[in-house]
Amino acid sequence: MNFSDILNDYAPYKGIVENLNNTPVSVAGIVESAQGQLIYSLKNENKSSALVVCYSDMEARKLYSDMELYSDNVLYFPTKEYIFYNIETSGHQNEHARISVIQKLVSGGDYIVVTSLDAILQYTCDKEEFKSLCIDFELGKTFNLEKLTENLVVMGYSREDSVEGAGQFAIRGGILDIFPVGNENPYRIEFFDDETDSIREFDTYTQRSLDKIDFARVTPANEAVITDEKRDRIIAELEKRIRSAKRKKSDESYFIETTESDIESFKEVRYFPSIDKYVSLVYDKIPSITDYFSDNDLVFIIDPKRISERGKTFEWEKNEVVAELKEKGIIGAAKDSFYCSYHDKVHEMSVKKLISLDVLSHSSTDFKYKNLETFTTKTTVSFHGKIEYLYEDLRNWQSENYTVAILCTSRGRGENLAGVLVDKGIRARFIGDDANKANFNKGETVIIKGELNKGFEYPEINFVLVSDREIFETKKSRSRRKVENANRIKNYTDISVGDYVVHQTHGIGQYMGTKKMVVGGITKDYLKIQYQGTDSLYIPIDQLNLLYKYVGNTDKKLKLNKLGSNEWNKTKQRVKQSTEELAKKLVALYAERERAKGFAYSEDTPWQRDFEDTFPYQETDDQLRSIEEVKGDMESQKPMDRLLCGDVGFGKTEIALRAAFKAVGDSKQVAYLCPTTILAMQHYETFLKRMESFPIKVEMLSRFRTASEQKRILKKLKTGEIDIIIGTHRILSKDLEFKDLGLLIIDEEQRFGVAHKERLKELKQNIDVLTMTATPIPRTLHMAMTGVRDMSVLSEPPENRYPVQTYVLEDNPAVIADAVRNELSRGGQVFYLYNRVQGIYRKAEWIRSMFPDITVAVGHGKMKEDELEDIMYDMVNGKTDVLVCTTIIETGLDIPNANTIIIENADKMGLSQLYQLRGRVGRSNRAAYAYLTYHRDKILSDIASKRLRAVKEFTEFGSGFKIAMRDLEIRGAGNILGPEQHGHMDAVGYDMYCKLLKESVDEAQGIKIDDVQDVAIDINIDAYLPESYIRNHNQRIDIYKKIAAIETEDDKFEIEDELIDRFGDIPRAVQNIIEVASLKTYAKECGIYEIAQSGDNLLMKFGENYVDANLIMGLDKMFPKRIKLLSGDKPVISYAIKGEYKKILNIVNNLLSTIKELQSAEKDSIIKS
Structure with a gap:
């Protein structure tokens, strides 16, 4: 038998099956945890799709999560957020999730779609229109590209570079x-003339093709599809409404202004944020997700009484919304409708095969039933982590010939549990990884890999299903979906005209674009860099590797360097000297740490593995690697001094928990130092919860403890009765003594003062130290410090949280009031960020005046520390509804119930600040919202305007996000290196600083630095990227960077493959750039720093100690009468071209190959002698 067969002999179930053609049927007595299995079984009996309607989104998500156990063909259809105001929005995750469900339904196959009542009453794509607009690509099929482009725009796709x-x-x-x-991946479709020649999937991060496929379907990207005919009809109707409004005596100016603006949007961009208010003009009859189900499909109503209550509330809310929008001048006709009628929808679902599921008895609802069935089910009780209770229940169940299925979150845990049960004399077997294909016999106990929120029992048929969540008290883990490419973007290197750049030799200038120049009949691309005064420098594009985008302090205008002056060299020398001092200090500290002897912890125990199994989520690769690095340090003889870097929510605390557990396992004490009382409290509660099943004593030391409690804690620490102490700087006090401290965990060390840091130095001696920071660390800095600082970096989020829906808008009190009201109505809390102490109390009063019954608190940095912490404490504990505050909430706070943030004057904040502030919400299983506002009709400064444009691009894959990440990383670099080095970073730019630091660290470690670091090749060949080949400027720069980074043959083949894949066959001028870049690596290995064509000669300039008599004689022998050694400071070898100009690349290649062979032969002879 399997999960679909469990109920085959159960009389009430058979009664439903017999009446599938005589519905509606009401089923009572079915507990929530058993509902998924019943739906799955009935759907299989009916051999159809099924629509499952819950009274709320939260209930729908819970049931969807349970349904995943039984079937892979389960889909979740979320509600969408209607937008009635013209505000910029980023992120369309919910709408895309809805379209994804529709796409699967129209493609065929039987699915279970779980949704909420609100979602089925909202509009979606019209079924027939959706199917007619789908475009199928097949090999050999022909398309008119111009017409295809127009169709894609109509379907809601936006054209990008x-x-x-x-x-x-x-x-x-x-x-x-x-x-x-x-789709999981995008398509790359290549045409030969108008015929489909190739279809491939590709990766958005690398932009490289993945797999070839034969067929690709493209479905509409918007739920309100605006065809040309519809657009013309809507515009005509809106113009008619404007004429009518102008004739009225009442003030209709706002309606006229917004509607005229919307007409322009329809004409120019077709789709815009507030298009929802015109849905009744887009569709004659509001289409719904229910339209995608046939009369033979099943419809399940979960908790019909609550559905009926929500339906009535929904109707009232709908009427209120329409009236309010009409009153505010948002819409012009009260007849406009945005939703389906609840009562019409009840009737529509009732004529399908409708089955309602109720936990208790049959209740009076809006649904009229033809048949009633009553089930007897129970939820299983929790074992509270006491596995002996499980043994007892299993023996009782087996004595009564029960069929028992136990779900375990991992295969390892399932196999371990099966072994333990057999050792206890309980018959049990592990039967595999796929719950929906599991087969088992009646009366046996089986263990299956799978997850369910809670177990259930059918006592009348002797069946029970137990979830390991009830045995071990873990949360249901969330499956890892594919991480959006945005979270993988860590380097923002696009150079735009006007950006500051740093040239290795000439210093800070301003990039003015690329210019194609013909010199002596040869065409090349050059970068124009503006320096101080009227000085400009044209740099050959193949020398792009000498140029960095300036990353540092750009809040004020930078001073450009002057060409020909010594100023840049002096600045660089000053910074180099500083990095040398820093490198010596780092190397000395590292060497001292290497020599020190600490405690070597033993390998992981079974308890350690049991503890780690209680982690309710799937670890990321970064987490697993970091955990191994930390454990490796702890098990070695030298004391650990590791820095753990990662954004808020990326899983640092879990690594700290595992390290702490390991330390306590070897009878050592652990101290966890936090920068604030609130954080200490939150970590304390986390540690208590995770360790409650183990004999580990955790305590907290902060001002929340009374004097007598503190005294008792100090005494127990000294005697070793406390294993883990979590606290603020109070744990650094001299009166605190440990019996045997083994591990110190420091959260955000940079937030502690000088005196505290000195005390930390004393504590750190000969114990293991794990320092954690929430600011991401750039890879370049990580690489520069390799060998002098042990670092673990978490750069991927642990799971796909509900994304933060972000809106950018002019100040609009109505929108803000709606945002606050919506959050409070779902029991949530709101951050209102007002970043000026002056006026902050007035802002709080304004919110109180709109919502007199809520609790509004104010928090800012000028408050006394204790007062501020009390306010934050109330927010954490849900006593405050709206917190009006400054940027004090930027880091650290974890308030899962706060899921709306409003940021006033967002244009005055840095992008990294906005990124971190936005990260305060969206930390739970609820949708989260961020509203970024700026003053209405404000004339913005140039810097603020640029910042605002970037804010508007603040999407998951927009450039604003990339800048924010880059900005944050630089801040992280400053935190690690200290304020003095941060100043040096600003002086030369971040990338140049990292280069100098890497050189200094290598020198301090005795690693030889190459004499020849950069090679210039200037030969007479066309070398440029034609605009006809790559039109977009940033893409051309990106490709130039990739070409400049060629170091091996594999790199060369890689870029050639990418160019062919993304842009088509490589033109000769582009191939020349690639060949020159490849030759540079060859030249560097030979000790050549410059190759230049001068008239009929090719000049090769060498570094010191690369040229001797044997090399000259060898070259002369291979190329008779062509080779000369020229005199000068450094060796220069001249090669006579003698008219072979067209073969210049081959000549250079042959020369370098010969030089390499001769140099290798010379080395071999020295070694042999």
């Missing part, structure tokens, strides 16, 4: 890149 997210497309020559909504 490159495709980075769902709903985008790009066309380059005969190549179409498109990311259909609902």
Whole structure:
């Protein structure tokens, strides 16, 4: 038998099956945890799809999560957020998730769709229109590219330079890149003339092709599809409404202004944020997700009484919304409708095969039933982590011939449990990883890999299902879905015109774009860099590796260097000297740490593995690697001094927990130092919860403890009765003594004062130290400090949280009031960020005036520390509804119930600040919202305007996100290196600083630095990227960077493959750039720092100690009468070209190959002698 067969002999179940053609049927007595299994079984009996309707989104998500145990064909259809105001929005995750469900339904196959009542009453794509607009690509099929482009725009796709997210497309020559909504990867479709020649999937991060496929379907990307005919009809109706409004005596100016603006939006961009208010003009009859189900499909109503209550509330809310929008001038006609009628929907579902499921008795509802069935089910009780209770229940169940299925979250845990049960004399077997294919016999106990929120029992048929969540008290883990590419973007290197750049030799200038120049009949691309005064420098594009984008302090205008002056060299020398001092200090500290003897912890115990199994989520690769690095340090003889870097929510605390458990396992004490009382309290509660099943004593020391409690804790620490102490700087006090401290965990060390840091130095001696920081660390700094600082970096999020829906808008009190009201109505809390102490209390009063019955608190940095902490404590504990505050909430706070943040004057804040502030919400299983506002009609400064444009691009794959990440990383670098080094970083730019630091660290460690670091090759060949080949400026720069980074043959083949894949066949001028870049690596190995064509000669300039008599004689022998050694400070070898100009690349290649062979032969002879 399997999960679908469990109920086959159960009379009430058979009664439902017999009446599937005589519905509606009401089923009572079915507990929540058993509902998924019943739905799965009935859907299989009916051989159809099924729609499951819950009264709320939260209940729908819970049931969807349970349904995943039984079937892979389960889909979740979320509600969408309607937007009635013209505000910029980022992120369309919910809408894309809805379209993804529709796409699967129209593609065929039987699915179970779980949703909420609100979602089925909202509009979605019209079924027939959706199917008619789908475009199928097959090999050999022909398309008119111009017409295809128009169709994609109508379908809601936006045209971009490159495709980075769902709903985008790009066309380059005969190549179409498109990311259909609902796909895991985008498609790259190549045309030969108008015929489909090739279809491939590609990766948005690398922009490289993955697998070839024969077929690709592209579905609409928007739920309100605006065809040309519809657009014309809507515009005509809106113009009619404007004429009518102008004739009225009442003030209709706001309606006229917004509607005229919307008409322009329809004409220019077709789709815009507030299009929801015109849904009744888009569709004659509001289409719904229910339209996608046939009369033979099953419809399940979960908790019909609550559905009926929600339906009535929904109708009232709908009427209120329409009235309010009409009153505010948002819409012009009270007849406009945005939703389906609840009562019409009840009737529509009732004529399908409707089954309602109720936990208790049959209740009076809006649904009229033809048949009633009553089940007897129970939820299983929790074992509270006491496995002996499980043994007892299993023996009782087996004595009564029960069929018992136990779900375990991992295969390892399942196999271990099976072994333990057999050792206890309990018959049990582990039967595999796939719950929906599991087969077992009646009366046996089986263990299956799978997850369920809670177990259930059918006592009348002797069946029970137990979840390991009830045995071990873990949360249901969330499956890891594919991480959006945004979270993988860590280097923002696009250079735009006007950006500051740093040239290795000439210093800080301003990039003014690329220029194609013909010199002596040869065409090349050059970068124009503006320096002080009227000085400009044209740099050959193949020397792009000598240029860095300036990353540092850009809040004020930078002073450009002057060409020809010594100023840049002096600055660079000053910074180099500083990095040398820092490197010596770091190397000395590291060497001292290497020599020190600490405690070597034993390998992991079975308890350690049991503890780690209680982690309710799946670890990321970064987490697993970091955990191994920390454990490796702890098990070695030298004391650990590791820095753990990662953004808030990336899983640092779990690594700290495992390290702490390991330390206590070897009878050592652990101290966890936090920068604030609130954080100490939150970590204390986390540690208590995770360790409650183990004999480990955890305590907290902060001002929340009374004097007598503190005295008792100090005494127990000294005697070793406390294993783990969590606290603020109070644990650094001299009166605190440990019996045997083994591990110190420090959260955000940079937030502690000088005196505290000195005390930390004393504590750190000969114990293991794990320091954690929430600011991401750039890879370049990580690499520069390799060998002098042990670092673990968490750069991928642990799971896909509900994304933060972000809106950017002019100040609009109505929108803000709606945002606050919506959050409070779902029992949540709100952050209102007002970053000026002056006026902050007035802002709080304004919110109180709108919502007199709520609790509004104010928090800012000028308050006394204790007062501020009390306010934060109330927010954490849910006593405050709205916290009006400054940027004090930027880091550290974890308040899962706060899921709306409003940021006033967002244009005045840095992007990294906005990124971190936005991260305060969206830390739970609820949708989260961020509203970024700026003053209405404000004339913005140039810097603020640029920042605001970037804020508007603040999407998961927009450049604003990349800048924010880069900015944050630089801040992280400053935290690690200290304020003095931060100043040096600003002086030369971040990338140049990292280069100098890497050199200094290598020198301090005795690693030889190459004499020849950069090679210049200037030969007479066309070398440029034609605009006809790559049109977009940033893409051209990106490709130039990749070409400049060629170091091996594999690198060369890689870039050639990428160019062919993304842009088509490589033109000769582009191939020349690649060949020159490849030759540079060869030249560097030979000790050549410059190759230049001068008239009829090719000059090769060498570093010291690379040229001797044997090399000259060898070259002369291979190339008679062509080789000369020229006199000068450094050796220069001249080669006479003698008219072979067209073969110049081959000549250089042959020369370098010969030089390499001769130099290798010379080395071999020295070694032999």
